[in-house]
Amino acid sequence: MKFLIFLIFLLFPYLSFAQIPVKEIKNEEVWQGKIFIDGIVAVRNSGKLIIKEGTEVIFKTIDIDDDGIGDSELYVEGEIYVYGTENFPVIFTSDKPVKEPSQWKYVMVNHAKYAYFEHAIFESAFSGLQIHFTKGVVKNCIFRSNVDGFRFSTANIYVCNNIMTKNKHGIRYEERDSKGIIEYNHIFDNEIGIFPVTACYNMVIFQYNAIEKNGYNIKVGYEQKKDLTFKNNYFGMVFERDIKKTIYDKNHDKHLPKVNFKPFLKKNILRSRIKCLENGY
């Protein structure tokens, strides 16, 4: 009897998933044109997904578990290469005409072999893109109208020249064992520009970004312990005292660590020179 109860306990998450259709990709697959995702598409460890320029990946809005977050998702354990171009970006979006956050779940890259995203647009998701335990490059993408635009933890990442706007959090991260560079991104009009939640140790370098006009440009999570460094970024202001007001750290709550943002840029560098590394980090 105990054994039976334990089995039911183990399978409980599966029971709620049972109704969500899952399609698996175990070999190389190329997407172009319009692709509809109704449920979960999982690129398994042996799989490789290439998405060509101009492709629209449309996630059906379903919420079987009724948690307010759409259930359709793209889950990657193998490799993913997204090759949008400036004129023909790849779009990850919902099937709804009016785009709102959480209509679909996310593109989740987790314990994967490699991830490359160039000129992609992520909109109306819970998290546009999440990268965990994976090496990845994210360049020239747009993250808009999501709860979390871009989210990562324990990743080796190069994130350059992206736009994060109209999200609850432009970038949300738990650094843990991550390393990498986040540079030349324009992070504006989000509730929170950057949200370091916890376990951040300054191993991911934020530099030459324009982080401006957000509810808070940076908000430190309550469980974050170490002081954080965000040097050489532009905050849309030229006076230190004004910038401080846009950063929720020790100045707002004595239990939080400090954010060191000096020296800061007094001009928006994105208007003059952007040099993303060719092959990433």
Next chain:
Amino acid sequence: MFRKWLLIFLTTFAIGLNISYACVGKTIYIGHISSLENEIIGNILSRLITERTGTSVKLKKFSNTNALFQAAVNGEIDLFMFDSNEIKTIVQTTDFEKAKTDINTKFNLVLLKPVYETKAGYNVPIIRKDTLKKFPALPRLIEKLNGNLAPQIISELTKEVDRRGIKDIVREFLKSKNLI
């Protein structure tokens, strides 16, 4: 032997499925009595926790204090506010310190520091022991409401609800206190 292998297979299977489930994040369930005042307090707690820790929070309404308390004991909710006198009634003592210990040992619930004084007692946040283990920073965060909430303030917020929604009022209140 068959049972052992079946168990190993299913455990692996279940863990695999949980990966996707887990990455939306942990969720804390807050319970409250079905009244406007309590709904406002629940929303204040919810907003404070979710904004400061990034954790998802969901609210659950209950028709009376017994159902609310029982839901916490059963693990349907993680956190709720309760009147100190009701706590004493449940564990049948007049001594609040003894009530605190009894609640902990009998029901696996932990009383946090009272948030504000009511007419005849205190309004006290109560959290499940297992939730506290997962979120050890919560007591210190919730304590920040201490001195910022009072029956008079809640009454003022209640009057505002008709003009604007609860969410906006709660957000503005927490912002005005520099809590989010």
